[in-house]
Amino acid sequence: MYSSWVNVMGSTVIFGADGYIGWPLAIHLGNTRNDKIILVDNLCTRRLVKSVKSDTLVPIKSMKERLAAYGKATGRNNLTFIEADARDPKSVDKVIAKYKPETVVHLAQQRSAPFSMVDQEHVLYTELNNIATNLNIVFSMVRHVPDAHLLKMGSMGEYGTPGIEIAEGDLEVERKGKKAKVMFPRTGQSWYHLSKIFDTYNVAFANRIYDMRATDVMQGVVYGTRIDEITNGALATRFDFDSIWGTVINKYVVQAVLLNKLLIYGKGKQTRGFLSLYDSVNCLTLLHDNPPENGANRVVNQIDEIFDTLQLAEKVQAIGREFGIEAEFEYVENPRVEREEHVYEVEHRILPSLGFRREKKIEDVIREIFQAVIENRKRAATMKKLVYPTVYWRTATQLSVKEFSLPKSIVNMKSK
Numbered sequence: 001m002y003s004s005w006v007n008v009m010g011s012t013v014i015f016g017a018d019g020y021i022g023w024p025l026a027i028h029l030g031n032t033r034n035d036k037i038i039l040v041d042n043l044c045t046r047r048l049v050k051s052v053k054s055d056t057l058v059p060i061k062s063m064k065e066r067l068a069a070y071g072k073a074t075g076r077n078n079l080t081f082i083e084a085d086a087r088d089p090k091s092v093d094k095v096i097a098k099y100k101p102e103t104v105v106h107l108a109q110q111r112s113a114p115f116s117m118v119d120q121e122h123v124l125y126t127e128l129n130n131i132a133t134n135l136n137i138v139f140s141m142v143r144h145v146p147d148a149h150l151l152k153m154g155s156m157g158e159y160g161t162p163g164i165e166i167a168e169g170d171l172e173v174e175r176k177g178k179k180a181k182v183m184f185p186r187t188g189q190s191w192y193h194l195s196k197i198f199d200t201y202n203v204a205f206a207n208r209i210y211d212m213r214a215t216d217v218m219q220g221v222v223y224g225t226r227i228d229e230i231t232n233g234a235l236a237t238r239f240d241f242d243s244i245w246g247t248v249i250n251k252y253v254v255q256a257v258l259l260n261k262l263l264i265y266g267k268g269k270q271t272r273g274f275l276s277l278y279d280s281v282n283c284l285t286l287l288h289d290n291p292p293e294n295g296a297n298r299v300v301n302q303i304d305e306i307f308d309t310l311q312l313a314e315k316v317q318a319i320g321r322e323f324g325i326e327a328e329f330e331y332v333e334n335p336r337v338e339r340e341e342h343v344y345e346v347e348h349r350i351l352p353s354l355g356f357r358r359e360k361k362i363e364d365v366i367r368e369i370f371q372a373v374i375e376n377r378k379r380a381a382t383m384k385k386l387v388y389p390t391v392y393w394r395t396a397t398q399l400s401v402k403e404f405s406l407p408k409s410i411v412n413m414k415s416k
């Protein structure tokens with residue numbers, strides 16, 4: 001791994017540190033940096049995934065057990081966990097005022113597009129949660145650490161599929177003989193993506209009026225089960241595979257193992273940018289170590305390779321055969337409303353210019369996913385029916401759909 005030891009003492013706060021990306025990032029930064037890392041999370045992803053009767057396929061430990069396992073594996077005690085809801089301005093303020101971090105990583109979001117499309121209640125939950133966590137972090141940073149670096153996770157999905165190359169940063173436009181630089185258009189394709197677009201505009205505004213120093217990461221779809229620091233089961237990160245919470249490559253492997261099928265949405269020509277969990281953590285580490293200038297808002301497109309979903313299915317099918325698994329393609333109605341055939345080109349020069357190189361080939365990471373899924377095959381079999389899509393973009397306009405109804409404790413805006 002190129003993210004070598006950096007001998008500086010400082011502190012980093014990670015909001016959303018219990019999550020799929022947050023936990024590996026926390027242990028990687030903790031293990032390779034001398035920083036004190038403050039992990040903040042309200043553990044809502046654990047509850048929300050259970051609210052659709054699913055669960056992480058790879059079992060995960062409580063935060064207390066995770067921290068003990070990290071201490072044992074690394075001999076370090078530089079991680080501190082605080083259970084707090086980032087929708088609550090006072091909770092966020094307390095953390096930022098106390099630790100005065102140099103970097104704040106913001107991953108604390110409801111991050112499933114299908115979950116945001118279930119019904120009106122889920123739309124409200126997603127947008128209120130995501131916009132509130134982002135604004136609370138922005139305001140606390142402006143008050144207590146105005147020169148600190150906000151490393152915020154957006155999504156490549158904010159851009160949609162615009163039909164031209166997606167610029168990294170502003171777009172130069174010319175109209176009636178005059179030229180201007182404008183934010184690249186964002187036409188996200190779910191209520192979740194819309195919430196991320198609001199966040200992007202809110203951070204850009206905070207940059208304009210308070211000179212907030214920020215990196216806004218437009219991240220592609222992440223796949224994989226591990227990074228080097230995950231050396232045993234107690235350090236595992238969550239792995240979601242159902243049709244609501246899983247991402248495409250992770251879902252395909254589970255479908256292949258459980259059903260000997262690969263569910264292709266529509267024609268399978270939807271094209272996106274992908275990166276492995278290793279690379280997601282490495283990219284965030286590089287951006288953490290290389291903040292933008294004071295007062296700058298840097299937009300980074302964080303992807304590695306571009307594939308359509310059929311190409312990915314072919315890869316998973318071929319690697320499945322190495323494990324004795326023969327999976328057929330099953331074409332299903334695309335539950336999403338999206339262009340199925342389109343141009344997809346992305347400018348991504350900032351991370352390579354900072355030294356980013358892919359850590360593992362996609363095929364090797366898919367092999368690791370197969371191993372993890374096969375090890376947990378029995379657990380997966382109990383949740384088999386969750387792989388078929390159940391949330392359809394056009395029809396999910398109900399006020400509430402009984403089987404997905406959220407427990408009151410989850411919709412309640414007050415933090416516990």
Ligand SMILES: NC(=O)c1ccc[n+]([C@@H]2O[C@H](COP(=O)([O-])OP(=O)(O)OC[C@H]3O[C@@H](n4cnc5c(N)ncnc54)[C@H](O)[C@@H]3O)[C@@H](O)[C@H]2O)c1
Nearest residue numbers: 016018019020021041042043044045085086108109111222
């Ligand atoms: N996984 C991907 O493929 C992917 C792709 C693009 C962007 N992203 C973005 O990356 C970030 C992390 O995603 P992830 O896949 O690790 O998701 P995740 O759901 O596993 O992690 C998010 C974490 O934030 C926490 N959280 C949410 N709301 C909170 C709140 N109000 N207060 C405190 N904690 C809260 C959750 O409990 C969870 O642990 C998100 O912003 C997501 O939108 C993810």
